[in-house]
Amino acid sequence: MQPVSEQNSEIKQHPAMPLIRRHLFPVIISVLFMLLSNPASAEVRSERWRWSNPLPHGNNVLDMFVTSEISAQAGDSGTIYVRRSDDRWAPAVTGVENYMRSVTMLGERIIATGESGCILWSDDGIDFQQAPLSPANTLDWFEGVDASPSRAVAVGDYGAIYTSTSGTNWVSAISGTVEWMRGVAFGGGKFIAVGETGTILSSTNGIDWAAQTSGTTEHLNRVRYLGIGGSGQFYTVGNNGALLRSGNGNSWILMDSGATNDLFDVALNTSGLLLVGDQEIRMSADGGTTWVDQINDLPTNASPAWVYLSAHGKSDSWLVAGRTGLLMEGLGTNAIDCAWQPSPSESSHAWLWDMTEQNGLYVAVGDLATIQTSLDGILWASEAVPVPLTNTVLLGVGGTSNLLLAVGSEGHVLISQAGLVDVSVTNEVEGFGVVWTNLPQFTTNSLQGVAATDGLFIVSGAMGKVFTSPDGTNWTERATSTENFLSSVAIGSSACVAVGANGTLLRAGPDGVSWSAVPxxxxxxxxxxxxxxNQFVAVGQNGSIYTSPDGANWTSRTSGTSRWLTDVTFADGQWFVSGYQGTLLASTNLADWSPLRLPTGKSLFAASSKNGQLVLAGVEGVILRNQIVPATSPVLLLDYSQSLATDSNAVSSVYELFLFGGQPDQFFEFQSVTNLASSLWQTNAVLELFDPSGTIYAIRTRDATNAPPSEFYRTRVLP
Structure with missing residues (x-):
């Protein structure tokens, strides 16, 4: 969205509650505030998905472009994140699902390139448009993009090179090679492109290219022009630890990186040179002669083993990003070492295998005995488990409003009960979902399925095992006719079912005692x-969906996908099914299923919902949410204030601060009009309450020379 006014005003963020969308406001004075809200309409809008974990997001970060004013990240599923001075990586609206591979800036225009000939551009970092290509409709992936002050160059498959002086229209250039190109950089008046089998090309204008001798046949993944103090050199990194350097882009020197894994990026700051890659972060303080492994060689504050895909150096600090959005910040502590910490520090990357909502509480469980809880689906907390079970893989979770069960490997079962629990001599806490204790093992077989109603708890697992309990603590094994793994169990109004490997489905009466196979x-x-x-819904391998009103008679449904389907939930008149590789299906009748777009290609293992909010969880800690039934409560103008300041040039400015309050994940318009008799309200900005507190500050500056006109304000909640 473009600014609505060209007047001399500027929106800034408050450091505590930053502004996600930056638009220029007209010069206004608040004299009245009115409230409007639109009727709620349930819809899974693709642009409304938000990350609850990991933070700031869970998309692979293939490339970053970082400056002091604006930064951008390119990732999977058509995602681009833009960070301004508010330090928040805000999701942009791209309108595509293509894997975005690289990002840069041509002047003040952001350009991102990616899968199947996709090139996007944006002037505001909020809404991106797809650029036309000539020749059109290329399916070549553009793996790298960079720009000089006057021209951008994108490189990709089969030697593809496209150039543009504006970033909005692109024309093909002749590269002279059919090798796949993976990176491009501009510096010292020259473009350098690198690619597979050690291919290096150079150009002074981005149009005419010449091959250079690299001295290696390794695939080269990235090239950067790096320098401090006005001069620089080209560095390129590649597979099997390949590292090369050149002062002019023509003559290249092979360097010993100390790495054997694939390298994906290189960065420079005043501390030295940094390499990142597959389980690799290495730093050299002497220009590349000696290297320190920042994952394995640091005694403290080491970076975790991970796939790191992009890096940036600033002064004596580093910003490194990689798979599933992991961001690590490194600060030089001496000539060879760094102190590394995740940014932000509260994110978890443990795989999540199941999730439930009970008594207003979301609970997700996973690897390393991970138990995450949330009251709103936005803020998640990690709960402690008994020390002997910290290596347990928790595969299933469920329960009632009074008792939660988490089950996992080797038959371990954890429970959490409602009510106050003593946690120290003087303190008590509400124990539901917070305090977990382990039950004595009643089986050594791994457990995954969990179902519960008042008076009946059922768990299932390996070797066809099914156990029932009246209270969740005393368990009885029930005979079954299978040794297949039973990964899930469900309790209906008149029957219970258990499902598992090799198409296994067992049925029992409402007491869960006697189980028989259903072909x-x-x-x-x-x-x-x-x-x-009032329906059993079973999902699984190869897009399987089956439904039944009684557990005995089942109908096979056509899902439209061959991917594994992993969970099913119901919200606001729709069934939702999650699955592998970012699959999400929806249906209003269980017969017709439609795919929905997600901002990730990560596999999802669990789905849950409450209060019109859909929540998904899966690989490497992924938790996504979408408020499919928008909150209709009005967004309030909580506060307004002005202050006057004069700069060094004796220019006076008025700073106006607006504080809005509502529900998290609400979108609203901030509108104004000069005359209440008029119906021509002007939308000044579209804002999002992304902070969990449900508040947001907008700060506007204007020239204090001319008095602004009086205006009336209101907010309009968007569906």
């Missing part, structure tokens, strides 16, 4: 089953 005519693993809206 399903499939060998697909039926991974998960739930009782939702």
């Amino acid at each position: 399903m005519g499939t060998t697909n693993w039926l991974y998960r089953a739930h009782w939702l809206e």
